[in-house]
Amino acid sequence: AQSVTQPDIHITVSEGASLELRCNYSYGATPYLFWYVQSPGQGLQLLLKYFSGDTLVQGIKGFEAEFKRSQSSFNLRKPSVHWSDAAEYFCAVGERSKLIFGAGTRLAVHP
């Protein structure tokens, strides 16, 4: 069965530091991969997605992610974190018309 693993439940970084959130997936075919962000009391917002082509994907808010088939990973990165990036981040894989989400990583940003 398809699954998504986000190994880090909580991450704390200082404002201005770089960020990498890990995501590993289990999927038989070429996956459709997504990163969503959820602020407290809000729905989810798409940061970026990978379907095919260039394995380095650029998203909104300065985020990027790299698809590595050999490692079954799709890690999210940002070179310099802002206090407003504090939120919960979800990696997901698309299967038919549904998304299978990871458990999420909660990001805290220290000033």
Place this chain on the structure above:
Amino acid sequence: KAGVTQTPRYLIKTRGQQVTLSCSPISGHRSVSWYQQTPGQGLQFLFEYFSETQRNKGNFPGRFSGRQFSNSRSEMNVSTLELGDSALYLCASSLLGTHEKLFFGSGTQLSVL
């Protein structure tokens, strides 16, 4: 363009009751999906409707049902509520619903007492 609208925002029910949640998708979107979010189970897919037809269903008991109207608005119903049904229910819409960008509403927070 208005976003995805979910009503009500908060709901408190007691065990055994039933509840209906509503979702109005972005204008022109024909696909509506529903997800349940809980601290223990995370985000889980409930079902997806496209042009009034259920196209996909998650692993939830038959107490959870939904429908979509001709104007693409969708409702989900939970009958015989259990304490474990307490969750944030999120609705998402998209044009076609196949691996494309989903637009999520802010959700309905359901508390079952």
